[in-house]
Amino acid sequence: MLQIYELVFDAWGRRFFDGATVSLPKDAKVGLVGRNGVGKTTLFKLIQGELVLGSGEINLPKTARLGVVDQEHAATPVTLMDTVLAADLRRAALMAELETAEPEHLGEVYAQLNEIDADRAPSRAAEILSGLGFSNADLDRPMAEFSGGWRMRVALAAALFAEPDLLLLDEPTNYLDLEGALWLEARLQRYPHTAMIISHDRELLNNSVDHILHLADGKLTLYPGGYDDFERQRTEKLRLQESVRVKIEAKRAHMQAFVDRFRATASKATQAQSRLKMLAKLPPVGAVVEDRTIPFTLPSPEKPLAPPLIRLEGASVGYGAGPPVLRGMNLRLDIDDRIGLLGVNGAGKSTFAKLAAGALPLGDGQMHRDRRMRVGWFHQHQIEAMDPGDTPLEIIRRALPEASEAARRARLAQFGLPALKVETKVADLSGGERARLLLNMVAMERPHLLILDEPTNHLDIDSRRALLDALNDYDGAVVLITHDRSLMELVADRLWLAADGTIAPFDGDMDDYARFVLDRARVAARAPSQVAAPAPVASQPPVQVRKAKVPTGPARRRAEAAEAALARAAGALAAIDRALADPAVFTAQPAKAAALGRDRTRAQAAVEAAEAEWMAAQEAYEALKADA
Structure with a gap:
């Protein structure tokens, strides 16, 4: 094509x-x-x-x-x-x-x-x-x-x-x-x-x-x-490329050593010249250089607050004198909650985010909110609202008026903005660079609650993975609104659904919600005249309030971290085994072979320790899930 x-x-x-x-x-x-x-x-x-x-x-x-x-x-x-x-x-x-x-x-x-x-x-x-x-x-x-x-x-x-x-x-x-x-x-x-x-x-x-x-x-x-x-294919390709490079470089070094030794010897001159020609024909193989993704900096709160952070009882919220956008909400947000907020555009997700962030007053009902709670709120329109003539350095000067200029520049470097970028106008920064700047800044004061409304729009896949890692290391509560299903599945422990003018816990996981969305689209395709309006949502799956459950977020994140550590340890052991599988290591470099043997003993011990930690973390997580 x-x-x-x-x-x-x-x-x-x-x-x-x-x-x-x-x-x-x-x-x-x-x-x-x-x-x-x-x-x-x-x-x-x-x-x-x-x-x-x-x-x-x-x-x-x-x-x-x-x-x-x-x-x-x-x-x-x-x-x-x-x-x-x-x-x-x-x-x-x-x-x-x-x-x-x-x-x-x-x-x-x-x-x-x-x-x-x-x-x-x-x-x-x-x-x-x-x-x-x-x-x-x-x-x-x-x-x-x-x-x-x-x-x-x-x-x-x-x-x-x-x-x-x-x-x-x-x-x-x-x-x-x-x-x-x-x-x-x-x-x-x-x-x-x-x-x-x-x-x-x-x-x-x-x-x-x-x-x-x-x-x-x-x-x-x-x-x-x-x-x-x-x-998987690219990782294997890079591994093979590196293996070929190592072998060619070893061959190059061996022939060069022969040339250097016998070039001046008459009886070996012809062979030396032959090896010089062979050296010239060896293909260049570049070293594998992995792209490095700058991590996000999402510092956890210094001291946790007593639960709950927010409790809503019969709460309603809206704009001005008009009817409430959301009503009758009975919700509780605790210090380690990871909430994924679902619902079509216009159902009230961003309205709820404003209420939780303190940017919108409560209408009817009651809201208990810890006054000491700090909130970091990133919303999808912040990037478009940035002053195009501003620079990152000017932005952080306003945020850190007491800090030294060196400290401000160091903080921007942590955010992934090098020295050449700190005085670049916002209009000349990429969408990903602006998103990185704002995401890191909303978390700069160690908030107890992070509200992220479509944080991934300008991030590439590696940056999204870095954001996921940062969120899993962050110890506060998270409310996530995103169209990125992978991020939602890997961050959210519980799902809330904005529908029919309210928000309530959704009894199901992302697979259940995906099936519902596609079933609704198929019904609409068969009977277009019965398609529901995008907002407010007229037809949603039955919403059931879950029984109180034991928070599983920390245990799940511990299990995931242990699994990743086990994979890294196993990968290191496999790399050593591949090196030891080459007979030339023992004949040409006996000292290196001995060092690899010692490294393998340590690597094997690391694998066993990582495996034990993973099994313990997984068993704890499964036990909590069974009680939830």
Whole structure:
């Protein structure tokens, strides 16, 4: 479907592609991954012809239709349904032709409409719009009535409806809620043609694509399978590369030693020259340099507060004199709770976050809130609200007025902003750099409660993993709102659901919630006229209040940390065993072989200790789960 050959592209003072070559299979679903800033979006622009190649080729079949998602659809007076239907250019042209065609040609036009199944187009469009959160009542509303975020969804709906031969999606889940992301994940699995998706959503890349295209060092490498398969294959590839490098360097050193010893000896001169030629032909193999991800700094509170941090009894909250957005809430938040807050956009998740953060007053009911509690609140609009003329150094000067300039710069370095970036204007920082700055700053005062509203929108996969590690090391309470299912599953111990104008505990896990979302989308597809409005939610799964349960968060995190430590210890032992498996180590480097033997004894002891810790932690966690 898509062939890229020896692509070279330079722009903005750097080289993005350096002889990149790849061929995508027909009808493949491909996840394009790579660190932020390596050129993923640039590749999309090159494929679309928006940028001019330096050299090389990008080839598509001549008849292939290319589809992209605009940032947002224009605010026109055209209705939502007609806007999506117009995205199928062939159908739109045939429908227009019906108005002007001569009677003797009408049969031919109708035959072409039947060929593309034009009669099903409205129901197919309604199915897609329903999955993305639009209600049946929205279908006749003009585009001008929708906000920018909803018009972004319209652009995605239009691209999916048109079903181009090559669909390019750049971070499609960034402007979707979790429910929309779950629906899109299932939809992409069934997409009938080739699709290439830039995404940092691990679950989407595991469940919706059958190939991963990795962009690094100006090269493109295609791996079969999902993201977890890619990680395993790439790790093995790097291990083999390092093994080959070590062997070649050993061979190079051996031949060089022979040349150095016998070059001046007449009887050995010919052999020395032969080895010099062999040295010149040895292929260069670069050392494996792992990309390092700067960790997040989320310091735990110095002293825990007495539980609960927050208790709501019959609580309601809203804005001004209008009706409450949320009512009748009976919730308790303790010091070690990890709450995942679910619900469609508009159901009240951000309203609850404002109430918990103290940014919105309580309406009716009672709220018991420890006055000493410090809250770190990151919300999705903070990044857009930053002053583009500000710099990180100016921002931290206001936050730390008493600190020295060296201390401020050191703190920014901990946040992952090196010296060259601290005086860079916010407008010139990447989205990931701005997100890192704000996420670290909201936790700077050691809060007892972290409220994170869509924290991952601008983070790549490695940075999301670093955030997960930081959250699992953090000892305070967390309320998490995110469309990243992987982060939600690995952080949240309990789920709350915003639905029907209230928030209550959800009796189930993320798999249960994913099944509910997809079942609701299937029902809506069968009966579009009964699709529920996106907000307030009219149909949700039965919400049951769980019995009081023993908090399992600390035990689970201890078990996960012990499992990771066991994996590291086992990996170190395996590396030593591989080195000892080489007979040349014992013959050529007996001292190294002896050292490796001692290292192996220590590594074996470390594995046994890590295994014992893991078993103890896992048993404690399972016992707590049984009592919960």
